[in-house]
Amino acid sequence: xxxxRQRELILKTLRENGIHPTAEQLYEFIxxxxxxxxxxxxxxxxxxxxxxGIIKRIDxxxxxxxxxxxxxxxxxxxxxxCHRVFDVxxxxxxxLAESASKETGLNITSYDIAFRGICKDCQKLN
Amino acid sequence: xxxxRQRELILKTLRENGIHPTAEQLYEFIxxxxxxxxxxxxxxxxxxxxxxGIIKRIDxxxxxxxxxxxxxxxxxxxxxxCHRVFDVxxxxxxxLAESASKETGLNITSYDIAFRGICKDCQKLN
DNA sequence: ACAATAATAGTAATTGTTATCGTTTAAAGG
DNA sequence: CCTTTAAACGATAACAATTACTATTATTGT
Numbered sequence: 001x002x003x004x005r006q007r008e009l010i011l012k013t014l015r016e017n018g019i020h021p022t023a024e025q026l027y028e029f030i031x032x033x034x035x036x037x038x039x040x041x042x043x044x045x046x047x048x049x050x051x052x053g054i055i056k057r058i059d060x061x062x063x064x065x066x067x068x069x070x071x072x073x074x075x076x077x078x079x080x081x082c083h084r085v086f087d088v089x090x091x092x093x094x095x096l097a098e099s100a101s102k103e104t105g106l107n108i109t110s111y112d113i114a115f116r117g118i119c120k121d122c123q124k125l126n
Numbered sequence: 127x128x129x130x131r132q133r134e135l136i137l138k139t140l141r142e143n144g145i146h147p148t149a150e151q152l153y154e155f156i157x158x159x160x161x162x163x164x165x166x167x168x169x170x171x172x173x174x175x176x177x178x179g180i181i182k183r184i185d186x187x188x189x190x191x192x193x194x195x196x197x198x199x200x201x202x203x204x205x206x207x208c209h210r211v212f213d214v215x216x217x218x219x220x221x222l223a224e225s226a227s228k229e230t231g232l233n234i235t236s237y238d239i240a241f242r243g244i245c246k247d248c249q250k251l252n
Numbered sequence: 253a254c255a256a257t258a259a260t261a262g263t264a265a266t267t268g269t270t271a272t273c274g275t276t277t278a279a280a281g282g
Numbered sequence: 283c284c285t286t287t288a289a290a291c292g293a294t295a296a297c298a299a300t301t302a303c304t305a306t307t308a309t310t311g312t
Binding site: 149169189190 | 267268269278
Binding site for chain 1: 185189203206214215216218219222223226227229230232233234235236237238239240241242243244245246249
């Protein structure tokens with residue numbers, strides 16, 4: 001993997017962002033600083049970074065994939081109204097992958113937990 | 127909601143299917159019995175059934191939505207090789223939505239837990 | 253500095269899904 | 283029954299998210 005300014009910018013922007021953006025959202029943000037960047041470049045690098053374990057994909061939302069700079073297993077809260085994704089500072093069970101593997105006999109390598117509901121900002125708007 | 131032969135067939139087929147198929151997979155299967163059915167009808171009815179709580183959507187896979195005839199909260203195992211979705215007969219924590227709500231202060235209404243790994247069939251093929 | 257090759261921008265193509273629209277069909281009342 | 287009405291249909295166009303393609307540019311090792 002060869003260095004590129006665009007990839008560094010993508011990673012830096014993702015790390016500074018708290019809501020785990022989509023490729024499109026990142027693209028719109030980065031465009032302000034780097035107007036010639038291509039949407040394809042954002043997608044290409046996000047996938048590349050995720051494949052190399054540097055960032056993490058978050059599926060589980062309707063249609064669009066989000067990206068997270070934190071790679072360790074943790075939980076998310078997805079607002080069903082504004083569709084933003086937040087980290088959940090709460091742990092159900094430590095070593096969940098291992099204990100679930102033992103219990104079920106399945107070869108579990110990772111997991112995703114997504115909680116859904118209306119976030120505090122969206123609740124205020126009612 | 128008015129009765130339709132197509133909807134009944136979709137629901138019946140989903141209930142008989144163990145791997146929680148996508149709309150496309152259901153469509154291909156149903157076509158054998160009902161060759162004139164439209165893919166749009168499959169999508170329309172799966173969404174309608176899910177909105178009415180009769181079936182459940184499973185997001186969380188790369189891109190494609192799967193559907194599940196079981197509506198109560200339960201966990202899934204997604205094979206990262208063949209992309210089939212299986213039920214996980216294992217419960218981490220009862221009343222997870224409520225306890226996580228209390229713990230975090232978030233207004234959690236539902237959740238999804240997806241384990242990932244290689245299923246037994248795919249392990250055999252190596 | 254130069255060759256080799258990875259990465260880029262721009263855009264076309266693909267894929268999963270939804271919307272549209274004219275036609276068909278199930279349910280309810282006369 | 284027969285008619286009316288609205289829901290559902292099939293076919294296909296439209297759409298949105300993502301990937302593939304291609305000619306050009308940038309990075310790295312020598």
